Amino acid sequence: MAEVPYELFYWPGLPGRGEYVRLILEDAGVPYVDRGRQSAEEGGGIEAIVALIEGRLPGFAAYAPPALKHGDLMIAQTAVICRYLARRHGLAPLDEVHDLHAQQLQLTIADLVKEVHDTHHPIGTSLFYEQQKGEAVTAARNFLKHRLPRFIDYFADVLDANGGDVLVGSEVSYVDLAMFQTLVGIGYAFPRGYAEVMERAPGLSALRARIEARPRLSAYLSSARRLPFNEDGVFRRYPELDRPE
């Protein structure tokens, strides 16, 4: 029986939260269709994502991308998709306790990602960055000073308590991939803030490097499928939001 293909629905042109899903698919080496990056003629492109958001696709409705279609199943929410895929492809602990802790860590990473996003959109996503730049500067200063160090200390402690190799269980899981992507994203958005905060967490830096070196991921990261960060996604580099030199 032919394998039913995975179809990812996410905005074209930015890594964003869709990238958390892609990393699992790429590390697992399973084929997938990236609907947002198909052409409109193939039924993809931005129109497919708009159709998802407007509830015009068959299957269970998604509030926002990313969404994953797998046969008749349609699911959304990054953490739900990641766990679903990871459990099917050897990238998630399957026993109950580690599964619960993996979910907990994935949602804590999602909280951190949301706080990064909100540094450039503190007032609302319906306004442009330029309309809330002053507030963003204050929000980013608060984030780098009070929030990011607490998150980094937490994940460093979790890694350390688990032996230092992976965040949960005994094998690399989707949580480690998500941590990798989040660290890379924060390093892009706040180069100086990142360098400073990571001085307190050499174990996390080493984890980032180990994930980056995984053969399939390494090949993916240097391929054209890997979208560069830019100023349209979660992780944006606005120099005025970084720690002053």
Add this chain to the structure above:
Amino acid sequence: MAEVPYELFYWPGLPGRGEYVRLILEDAGVPYVDRGRQSAEEGGGIEAIVALIEGRLPGFAAYAPPALKHGDLMIAQTAVICRYLARRHGLAPLDEVHDLHAQQLQLTIADLVKEVHDTHHPIGTSLFYEQQKGEAVTAARNFLKHRLPRFIDYFADVLDANGGDVLVGSEVSYVDLAMFQTLVGIGYAFPRGYAEVMERAPGLSALRARIEARPRLSAYLSSARRLPFNEDGVFRRYPELDRPE
């Protein structure tokens, strides 16, 4: 064998995210220890929550409350705790597809709750409301105009597509309890904004009323265990943030 008791760790004095956990325990009619509301002499109170946050409790570390201790298991993140309890007490769909959709909806409710929180703390949680009141007024206006209607339309569509009785599956689940609590909270925080937006979602209003009338929940809601909303939690009533009259 005596049942191992559940222990909830959450800030005393505010319903907040801990209330999502309490509603499941109360609706299921299972006993639990509310550690934050115990006295310091009993090993509870605010000191127990601070110990949790500072990583001084045994078991897997939590970034933030709520956390749940159940025997040797310690888990955090509201959505993870709610699903864990609900699956054990007949308040969650157990088949894979409905389980995935329940998780998806619970996380979408969590996103809405976070956006409500951020209306009064757009710049950062390390500052007082009074230090970001001007920004909060703008953020709340955006939330009520652009975000809340989209969330309400989404949940109303999901409810409708599922037949109108419950949000997912065929029985009341933790997702319906979370929707109830979120609607009650938004109604507290923004009485005028809530009345206006709910005109478009009579089905959700009816769901709220059905959940409120469940015997065990109804008894709980009129008991002293149910904490009133106040200006310390997620849902705060600052009249200047509501829709103008």
